[in-house]
Amino acid sequence: MLASKKNAVNIVQLYMHQNLRNMLQILSDGKHHSEALLGNKLELTRSAIWKLVKQLKRYGIDITTSTNLGYKIPGGLELLNKKDIAAHLSQEFDDYNNKIIVHDSLPSTNSYLAELIKTNGYENSICFAEHQTAGKGRLGRNWISPYAKSIYLSLAWQFSKSPYELSGLGLVMAIATVTALKTCGIEKDIALKWPNDVLWRKKKLGGILVELFGEAPHIYHAIIGVGLNVNIPQGAGKKITQPWCDITQITNSSFSRNKLAGVLLNQLLMSLANYQNTGLKPFIKKWHKLDASYGKKVTIITPQQTVSGIGAGIDDNGYFLLEDKQKTIHAFASAEVSLSI
Numbered sequence: 258m259l260a261s262k263k264n265a266v267n268i269v270q271l272y273m274h275q276n277l278r279n280m281l282q283i284l285s286d287g288k289h290h291s292e293a294l295l296g297n298k299l300e301l302t303r304s305a306i307w308k309l310v311k312q313l314k315r316y317g318i319d320i321t322t323s324t325n326l327g328y329k330i331p332g333g334l335e336l337l338n339k340k341d342i343a344a345h346l347s348q349e350f351d352d353y354n355n356k357i358i359v360h361d362s363l364p365s366t367n368s369y370l371a372e373l374i375k376t377n378g379y380e381n382s383i384c385f386a387e388h389q390t391a392g393k394g395r396l397g398r399n400w401i402s403p404y405a406k407s408i409y410l411s412l413a414w415q416f417s418k419s420p421y422e423l424s425g426l427g428l429v430m431a432i433a434t435v436t437a438l439k440t441c442g443i444e445k446d447i448a449l450k451w452p453n454d455v456l457w458r459k460k461k462l463g464g465i466l467v468e469l470f471g472e473a474p475h476i477y478h479a480i481i482g483v484g485l486n487v488n489i490p491q492g493a494g495k496k497i498t499q500p501w502c503d504i505t506q507i508t509n510s511s512f513s514r515n516k517l518a519g520v521l522l523n524q525l526l527m528s529l530a531n532y533q534n535t536g537l538k539p540f541i542k543k544w545h546k547l548d549a550s551y552g553k554k555v556t557i558i559t560p561q562q563t564v565s566g567i568g569a570g571i572d573d574n575g576y577f578l579l580e581d582k583q584k585t586i587h588a589f590a591s592a593e594v595s596l597s598i
Contacts, residue, residue, distance in 0.1 A: 276301065278361065280309045281318070285405075287333025289326035316362065316388055316404040319490060332488075334405040335514045337385050345519025350526050353383060357522075362388040362404075366411035367468060367482040374413060374470060374478050382413045385518060393466055393482065400464070400484050403493040407503070408463075408485040408518055414529050416477050420469055423479065424590065425537030425575030427452050427467040430481050432543050433528035434463060437521040438485075443507055448549035451577045451594050455485070456549055459596065460502040462486055481529075483521065487514055537575050545570050554597040555579065557589055568594075 279299055283290055292303045299306070310320055310328055321329050343354040363369050363386045370384050386409045392400030402409055416423060431449050438447060438455075448456045455463035463485040470478045486503035488511070494501070504512045531539065545551060550568030557564045557579055569578035569586055576588040 274312075276305075277309055277312055280306070281313060281334070282336070284313075284320065284328060284330045285334040285336055287330055289323060289329045291327035294327065317490070317493065318404050319492075332511075336405055337387060337518060338515055341515035342385070342519040342522065345516060346523045347527070350523065353381070353522075353526065356381060357383045358385070360384065360386045362386060362390065364391040365389055365393045365482075366409050367393050367466060367480050370411045370413045370480050371468065371470060374480075380413065380415050380478075383522060384411045385409065392484065401489075401493050401496050402484070403490055405514070406489055406493070407487045408483065408514060408521065410484075410518065410521065410525075411480055411482045412522070412525055412529075414479050414481065414533075416479060416533060417475055418477065418533075419475050420471075420477065421574075422536065423467075423469060423477065425540070425571075426479060426481070426532065427465050428544055428571065428575045429528050429532045429537065429540050430465045430467065430483065430525060431455060432540055432547065433524045434465065434483055434485070434521060435547055436528075437517070437524040438462075440520050440524070441512075441517055443504060447547070449544065449547040450549045450596065451571065452575075457502050457507055459549070460500040462502055462504070462507075481525065483525070485517065485521070487512060487517065538573065541571065541573070550594060550596055556595040556597070557587075558593040558595060559589065559591070 276299055280295065283295065283298060292306050295306045296303055314320055318334070319331055321331060323329070337359045339357050339359050342357060346353060366384045366386050366389065370382055373382060388404040389400065389402035389409050392402040392409060431453055434455055435447055435449060446458045450456055453465040454461055463483065466482040468480045470480070486501060488505040489501070489503045548568065548570060551570050553568050555566065555568045557577070564579060564581065564587065566579040566581045569580045572578055572588055576590050577592060577594060579587045579589065581587065
């Protein structure tokens with residue numbers, strides 16, 4: 258979620274020590290485990306177990322301690338698993354099973370894939386992270402990323418198109434995200450705010466960040482980042498500076514992150530393949546049905562001006578359309594859209 262401006266960081270993977278990962282796997286069931294039991298399973302001393310607990314807490318993982326019962330992660334954690342995610346991919350995307358990477362922690366999944374492209378020339382890679390230390394939102398903002406509590410996904414895709422032809426890509430990815438949510442049974446009150454926000458009852462549920470990297474004339478790598486709030490802890494929620502919600506609030510129940518990750522990835526891949534061939538045009542009607550600002554009072558904020566009016570949808574390029582008091586339609590390729598409450 259959006260929090261504040263961030264400084265540049267080195268793109269490195271933050272590896273969990275194997276003992277730390279093994280302990281997290283044990284505690285992820287949400288049950289109490291005594292120091293003695295953990296020590297026997299991991300072949301470690303009580304002091305070493307205590308140090309591992311401290312390290313897990315540094316990831317923002319909530320671990321409670323009981324003198325008689327031991328350590329526990331309240332509610333448990335569903336850790337992402339490559340095999341479980343891939344199980345939800347359509348047969349046509351079987352080739353992507355081996356392109357899925359799941360990391361414990363990264364500064365940013367988008368930045369990680371960007372570095373892969375620049376240094377190794379990887380194409381169409383898929384990256385999930387349980388945790389981000391410098392998650393990227395739009396306009397240089399931070400994305401609050403508590404460990405194993407949401408979906409942080411980035412996907413690299415190569416297009417044989419110019420940047421101008423890719424202006425609607427973020428909108429298509431937003432539509433794909435909503436389609437995935439509906440496939441998982443989350444259908445009511447979901448809307449989209451141009452260009453990249455997924456809303457539930459005007460509260461932010463998720464967002465999309467698209468970054469383009471040129472390789473040759475009309476050959477561009479797109480890095481598509483998708484963040485979806487699944488079960489944001491109270492402490493992390495306090496850091497979010499705008500109205501927000503998560504899937505647990507919407508459904509009032511626990512929700513499988515692996516299923517959501519797999520269904521989301523599948524829908525993104527299908528939409529990317531379609532967009533590659535057809536462009537934005539087939540998606541425009543879908544956007545209009547989900548557009549939170551259509552026919553509503555909005556304020557458009559750009560570095561040059563602030564303009565109020567009525568949202569009038571998008572044009573064939575995906576630009577935001579605003580109708581002013583004189584009934585004149587203005588198109589914006591880049592802007593911040595503020596909905597009237």
